[in-house]
Amino acid sequence: MDKYFLKFSHGIPKYVAISNHIKRLIDNNEIKDGEKLPPIRKLAEFLEVNNITIVHTYNVLKDEGYAVQKIGSGTYAKRKDSFKSFRREYSNTIKKVSSGDFKKYIDFTGESPCSDFFPVNSFKDVLNEVLDRDGVDALSYQEALGYAGLRKSISKVFWNDEVDIDDILIISGAQQGIDIISKALINTNDSVLVEMPTYSGALSVFKWRRANICEIPVGFQGININKFEKILRKNNIKCFYTMSYFQNPTGISYSRQKKEQILRLADIYDFYIIEDDYLSELIYDKNIEYATFKSLDRNDRVIYIKSFSKIFLPGIRIGYLIPPKKFKESIQNSKVNTDISTSSLMQRALDLYITKGLWKEYIDKLNKIYSKKYLFMKEVLTKYLYDKVSFIVPGGGLHFYVKINDRFNINSIQLFRRAKNKNVLIMPGTIFYKESVNGLKYFKLGFSQIDKKNIENGIKIIGNLIENYRVCK
Incomplete structure (x- = not known):
């Protein structure tokens, strides 16, 4: 005292x-x-x-x-600098990495497939074919919902024609999808429930809408349904934002049973599920079943978002959204008021890419490449950090979420700064929390844009840095 x-x-x-x-x-x-x-x-x-x-x-x-x-x-x-000031510091670091200033770094912050694997030549051929076929029409604005051909391909290839093409809205990536949903549905002081931790971009949108953000912890098995229902009883929740596969950052995926329980509660407590279907193309563990909330939805409670940008190429900003009938018009109007139309040329090119079967070939190729990287990453984490951290084995996706064991007196912000001095970049867990010290012991490691040699070297460096802070040696 x-x-x-x-x-x-x-x-x-x-x-x-x-x-x-x-x-x-x-x-x-x-x-x-x-x-x-x-x-x-x-x-x-x-x-x-x-x-x-x-x-x-x-x-x-x-x-x-x-x-x-x-x-x-x-x-x-x-400590104020643990959160707001550090977020600025982290953001500035990532901007420099993106601009190419940090090429010497082993960068575990990447969240998209490596551009080296992108089929440039085949996509160039598709672009040329679209221009030859459609001429100037390929560069003009299309109907507000998006290019009809692409919406038809999405319905056929991804939904077996079970979704009406007029219910599909083309958007410029998942972030825009969250934004236009929020503008259409969420008003000041409306209560939105999010997983804790969760995608920082979604948190930013909900904060900007001045929503009342409620959090529910995500564990190794996802959210606890009993705790979930307690929150629903005490709060008038309007929407629940969730990432159903390889959740960002924890990497967990929801079982079919848990999805059905959440859908049942959505009907009982009258809330809507914003499903961000993130990286579900990259399932390596065959025990993980692919069944989205949307595919199981019988009461029109799911607002489904899918981005092609993450899995295809970030520069191609295309995704799609399927709203419930109740909010279809308001969400479509929100999209029109935001940017009128997503790139017509890219929509047509993606449509042709899908219909030619090139999309499936590309995804199959990525699965072969990244399943090997995933297994290697799991192996080196176990080898070099076995007594220093614990981590969820996601079974797919492009990252691992790691917790520093309590017997080491270092947090993820300190580890970020010390690793940066050793030319290694990680993503501290605090980035994914609304406002909490819980993320200080966690960090995220993406492996998509690093070769095996640098993955091993980077993990060795992280292990040595953590070892220096062992409480009892």
Whole structure:
């Protein structure tokens, strides 16, 4: 308690003096990030002030982002640079990597297939064929829903003609899909339930809409259905955002049984499921069944989003969305108000690419390449980090989500900075949380854009850095 002692000055309210003192202690790391602050009565007695003064103090700390209150547990310190400042630092680093400034780095932050595997020549042939076939029409705006040929191909190839083409809306990637759904459905203070952790882009959109964001933890088996229903009972949830396969970042996939349970609850508690079908093309474990929420939906409760950008090529910004009948018009209007039309040429090219069977060939090729990389990544993680971390074995996708064991006194932000100094880049878990210290022990490792030699070298470096912080050697 001695560190909380201070002498009060005349003219400065005591709660202001105490809050400023505690902020300095937090900034100087004398109060650790996530450390529990003294109970109100105990600190009031120590500083010889009344309880209400400490109540005001803690309210100031919470309002200024230096503390967080956990109901029934107490008030905990939160270093501001652990979150907002670090997010800026991380974002700036990734921008430099994207611009080519960090070519010397072993980059585990990549989230898309390596462009080296993209079939440039065959796609160029398809583009030329589209231009020869359609002429100037290939460059003009199409109907608001998107190019009819592509919507027809999507319905036939991916949905066995079970989805009407007029129910398919072409979009410019999953991020735009989340954005236009939010504009159409979510108003200020509407409650949106998200997995914890989850995709940071979705969190940004929901925050921008000023939604009330509720979180439910994701474990090795996905969300806990009993906890899920408790949240539904206490809150008027409008939408539940989920990634059904190889969830970003945890890598978990929902079983068919759990999907059916969630769909049943959606009907009972009157909420809608925003399904972001992420990287489900890359299933390596044959025990994982492909059955989306949308394919199991019997009560029109699912808003389905699929992006071709992640799996195909990020520069080709195309995806599609299937809304429930109830929101079809409002979501389509939201899309039109956002950008009128997604690239006509790219839509036509993708349509031809799919109908020629080239899409299936490409996905089969990626599965062969990445299943080998996935197994190698799993092997080196086990070999070099076996006593330092635990991780979910996703069975597909392009990344692993790793937790640093408690006997090592280092968090993922510190590991990010130290690894960066060794020319290795990782993705700290804090990026995927609304506002929580829970992500400090986690980090994500993508393997899509690194060769096997650098995967092994990078994991060795990470292992050595963590080892330096073993509490009991």
